[in-house]
Amino acid sequence: MKKISAAMLAGALAACSGASSQQSISEQTDESAPAVSPVLETQDAEDVHSYAVPSQARVTHVALDLAADFSAHVLRGTATLDVQAAQGARRIVLDTKDLQIASVTDGHGKVLPWKLGAQDSMHGAPLTVALDNTRQVRITYQTSPGAVALQWLTPEQTAGKQYPYLFSQGEPILNRSWIPTQDSPGIRQTWDASITVPEPLTAVMSAEMLTPEGEAVAGNRRRFRFRMDKPVAPYLIALAVGDLKFQATGPRTGIWTEPAMLDKAAYEFAGLEKFVDAAESLYGPYRWGRYDLLVLPPSFPFGGMENPRLTFVTPTAIAGDRSLVSLIAHELAHSWSGNLVTNATWNDFWLNEGFTSYFENRIMEKLYGRERAAMEADLAWSDMMQAVNEAGGPQSPMTQLHLNLGPDVDPDDGMSGIAYDKGATFLRTIEAAVGRERFDRYLRGYFDRHAFEPQTTAGFLKDIRAHLFKDDPETASRIGLDQWAYQPGIPANAVHVHSQAFKAMDMAAQDFANGGLIASVPDDVTTQERVRFLNQLPRMLPHERLQALDGRFHFSQTGNSEVRFAWLMLALGNRYQPAVASAQQFLTSQGRRKFVAPLFRELADQGAWGNRIARQIYAKARPGYHSVTSGTVDQILDWKAVTD
Structure with missing residues (x-):
């Protein structure tokens, strides 16, 4: 996700012929992607913003079969969950928010006892399901018209002004308002989906698109099917429905957006394939197959959202002169830091965003030169200092990288510029101490070692001490790794890149x-x-x-x-x-x-x-x-x- 203003802490602690061209592009697979991703069980990986108890029973796969009702502003259908349970586990606990549950059965239709707990305004309500020796749970439900992850737009709110539009935004804990699953970043899940929408609308998702043209079904509707065979954090499951067209920008990249926006967007982001090449040259192969952009209507709340295979991006990044494309470098970098290696809880949001902001700047340097990268790093330094002031000063615990967000603090409140800019400055300071070549080797190895896994600050520090500083503990001590990670403020040895x-x-x-x-x-x-x-x-x-x-x-x-x-x-x-x-x-x-x-x-x-x-x-x-x-x-x- 592209950086939001730090001021938000103040009130809180391959052809160009269209979509069908995607069918001819072979999918890149990653043999290292595990069928079931591990869940960290250390104390620092406990997610207080989820009701799930993954040590007893966890979701490993989600299969969605949903229909979009643009009149009622709801999605309705089923979510079928594959479950991995410990020996003797009798129940699984899921996260929901404002969902209307009609029934819960096993994969064969046998009714399973279930209970919806008390509703919390932040976290929603726990859905507890008796497993009864089953390893598959099917939930029939519909969303609320006010589901916080979903925005239903009228035709007047779109570029084309003819058709309605729907998009989702799941980070950090909003996807539980349209998917009943374990909505914790540390519980990675594979998934597939069948989405039915009215003609002539098109559905796109953050997954491989199996039916680019859709399949005709009764009632003047079309069904679109998707598959994500790599385990991802559930906040990365994303959906959009609208009058959408596709234009390729390279063999594995392209733009989705409304027809009225397509030419402008394709011009602005014409270099998408070069961005992927640059990122791969730094930190290893891109493991997700395609990298496409969906340029959304202007109500999208973020600069970009790094949904795998399909970054959601704001039209405010279209300046007409490609001057704001660092946003794309940021979202692409998330394909390694955030999507591949993911913060286990929102206390360690900086592991997603600090790494990504550092990586973004390296991509910009490779493509646009040192001075452009220096300008953006210098602006980020100013943003960081402003974020410190707005967080309450350098002694504020909200200026730490590793946060201590309790269950009463919305994880959204920790998503400030501190995570992005202090995190990137920390990594830049390590780079300056050990040399770029040595640090690049470490980062590439880090992404390989922890691919498709959750991570914590403690886990990162253990890894960097073992692999980068094993024979050089004095440099690690001089940098002050623990101070950077666990103490407030900006350490005195912080590297400030100045733009000439x-x-x-x-x-x-x-x-x-x-x-x-x-x-x-x-x-x-x-x-x-x-x-x-x-x-x-x-x-x-x-x-x-x-x-x-x-x-x-x-x-x-x-x-x-x-x-x-x-x-x-x-x-x-x-x-x-x-x-x-x-x-x-x-x-x-x-x-x-x-x-x-x-x-x-x-x-x-x-x-x-x-x-x-x-x-x-x-x-x-x-x-x-x-x-x-x-x-x-x-x-x-x-x-x-x-x-x-």
Whole structure:
């Protein structure tokens, strides 16, 4: 998942002819992928955000047979679970949220006793099923219209304006609202699915697509079938349904999106195959077969979501000049760090995101050169320092890499820039201490040793001491591995990559802030340089200075989402009224939480002026947001109190 704003901690602790071309592409298989992935049973791998007791009975495979009802906004059908149970185990405990359970049987139709426990607003309700010597459980159910993982869009909320749309977002613990399984990242599962949708819609999933054209069924509907034969964390099971078309970008890569978006998306991400090649050259073979992108409607709450084989990506990454493609490098890198080796619990989210952010920067360096990579690493350093401040300062436990999230803390609250940027800085600091060549050999071996397995911080530290520092304990001690992992703040030995290109932008920002001419501000610069310039300006500027900037560079109208966001944060922080219309258009036209939440927080911090504007905009924008975004903004604006 692409990085969200650290400000969210403030309130919490192969042909180009279409989809059918996929049938001609041979699937790459990975013989090392185990049929059943191990579950860690160490104390640090205990998942307090799941009701499952995997040491007694665990799910190994999920088979979904679901039909999408766009009128009722529900999925209904069955989930058949293969179960591995310890000797004498009499029951299995599953995670559910707002599911309507109709029946529970074994694989032959024999009724199994079951009980749905008390509902918790965060975790949902445990579903306990008596096994009665069976090793297969079939649950007939339907989802709630308000299922938190699912967003049902009207035709007006799509690019084409003709057909409805559905997509899922499961991370961290939302998939239990549409799949009754053990929804813990440490309990990896293979899966398959049969999804029935109305004509002429197409279903896509994060798995091998067995029926690209679909199979006609009664009632003017089509059935699409999928298979994931590698064990994955359950949050990575993803679904989207809409008016979707496909365009290949290479032998194993391509773009899915609405027809109205296809040309723009295919241009923006034309280099997808080169990204995969670059990643493989760094850390070994890509093990998932295909790597495609699904460009979603703008309400998608994240920059990207690394669903295996099919990254879900926001249209806000389409700048028209390919300047924001580092997002794709990030999501692709997750195919190794996150999807292949996965945090066992959400306390160790940094193992997914810190490794991925480091890997992302290495891909960008390989494809675009050292200076581009340095600019992005330098921006990430600034983001990290901001995240530390917003978490409560360097002594805050929320600035640790390994977190201690109790059952009363939503794991979503730990998904801040700390995991991404401090994690990447930790790995960059190790690289500087041992040398890039030696560190690359270690990382490649790490991904091989732990492929398709869950991991904890303690497990990583044990591995790196055994394989990288076995004959060099002094260097390990000098780096301070445990301090980096378990202590708050940023250690003094942290490696800060400085961009030489930013020196000119820093000087330009200082000169302009001191009254310099607008004509002296550089014009022909990269997105990263422009963002740096805006972020380096003092947070308090006279309105005439803001007017001069917008008049020359037209920040309020730019289609580059990163530049627009940086501008609006500056303008709204100065209560610059001419920027309000731009903010309203931006906040009502997309729902990416990285942009939405900080802007609403900035407005809320501006007293009566900002709160009035924020509530007016949010009333219009909220119906178009995914629950991930609206849940965060509801807290920022205390929306329940406002609407009661």
